[in-house]
Amino acid sequence: MxxxxxxxxxxxxxxxxxxxxxxxxxxxxxxxxxxxxxxxxxxxxxxxxxxxxxxxxxxxxxxxxxxxxxxxxxxxxxxxxxxxxxxxxxxxxxNARETAKAQAYGAELLTVAEADGMTDEASETLWHCVRALPDRQRDAVLLVYGEGLTHAGAAAAMAISEATVSWHIHEAKKRLKVLMRQAGEV
The missing domain is CATH 1.10.1740.10 (RNA polymerase sigma factor, region 2, helix turn helix motif)
Incomplete structure (x- = not known):
C-alpha cells in the first residue's frame, strides 16, 4: 500500500x-x-x-x-x-567482525602492558578503557601501540591521513586519562 x-x-x-x-x-x-x-x-x-x-x-x-x-x-x-x-x-x-578484531588487538595490548610491568588488574582496566573509546580512536591506539605501527602505517591501514591518526591518538590519550582516573588506576 x-x-x-x-x-x-x-x-x-x-x-x-x-x-x-x-x-x-x-x-x-x-x-x-x-x-x-x-x-x-x-x-x-x-x-x-x-x-x-x-x-x-x-x-x-x-x-x-x-x-x-x-x-x-x-x-x-x-x-x-x-x-x-x-x-x-x-x-x-x-560489528561482530570489529569486536573480534578489537578483542584480538586487546590480547596483544594486554601482552604489551604486562611486558611494561603493569599488573593484571591495571592491564584489564586499560583494555576495558580502550574498548570504551570511539571506534576510530580505538583503532588508532591499537594499531600504533598494540601493533607497533607508525602513524603513517596506521593511516594507511585506516585509509585516513597521518594527521588524522595523530589527532585520534591525541584525543584517545585525553579520554583514556579520564577513563583510567574514573577507574581509580591513575
Missing part, C-alpha cells in the same frame, strides 16, 4: 518514477518522506539509536544505487523494509 500524504505532496508512485529517471529532487523528496520510517525500523531491529542513524544513512545510499531496479510489484515500504533489514544484518556482521 503506497503512502499518499494529505498535504498535497506528490504521490509515491510519481516520485518513484521520477527518481528512477534520475530526478534528484524526486529522490530527495522520497528520502525525506521515508527517512524516519527507515530509522525507526533500524532502531527496532538494532536496538541502538546511533546504529539506527548509521543504518538509515546507508539505506539512503542504497536507495540511490538501486532505485532504478525497483520494479514496483509491491509496496515501496516493503522494498524499504527488506533493504533496511539487510542493512541491519550487514551492520551486525560488521
Amino acid at each position: 503506497a503512502m499518499v500524504l494529505d498535504d498535497g505532496d506528490t504521490a509515491d508512485a510519481e516520485l518513484i518514477g521520477r527518481a528512477r529517471n534520475g530526478d534528484r529532487a524526486a529522490f530527495g523528496a522520497l528520502v525525506e518522506r521515508y527517512y524516519d520510517f527507515v530509522r525507526r525500523v533500524a532502531w527496532r531491529w538494532s536496538g541502538s539509536r546511533a546504529d539506527a542513524e548509521d543504518i538509515a544513512q546507508e539505506v539512503c545510499v542504497r536507495i540511490g544505487r538501486s532505485i532504478r531496479s525497483y520494479q514496483g510489484n509491491g509496496a515501496f515500504t516493503t522494498w524499504l523494509y527488506a533493504m533496511t533489514l539487510n542493512a541491519v544484518r550487514d551492520m551486525a556482521r560488521k
Whole structure:
C-alpha cells in the first residue's frame, strides 16, 4: 500500500518514477518522506539509536544505487523494509567482525602492558578503557601501540591521513586519562 500524504505532496508512485529517471529532487523528496520510517525500523531491529542513524544513512545510499531496479510489484515500504533489514544484518556482521578484531588487538595490548610491568588488574582496566573509546580512536591506539605501527602505517591501514591518526591518538590519550582516573588506576 503506497503512502499518499494529505498535504498535497506528490504521490509515491510519481516520485518513484521520477527518481528512477534520475530526478534528484524526486529522490530527495522520497528520502525525506521515508527517512524516519527507515530509522525507526533500524532502531527496532538494532536496538541502538546511533546504529539506527548509521543504518538509515546507508539505506539512503542504497536507495540511490538501486532505485532504478525497483520494479514496483509491491509496496515501496516493503522494498524499504527488506533493504533496511539487510542493512541491519550487514551492520551486525560488521560489528561482530570489529569486536573480534578489537578483542584480538586487546590480547596483544594486554601482552604489551604486562611486558611494561603493569599488573593484571591495571592491564584489564586499560583494555576495558580502550574498548570504551570511539571506534576510530580505538583503532588508532591499537594499531600504533598494540601493533607497533607508525602513524603513517596506521593511516594507511585506516585509509585516513597521518594527521588524522595523530589527532585520534591525541584525543584517545585525553579520554583514556579520564577513563583510567574514573577507574581509580591513575
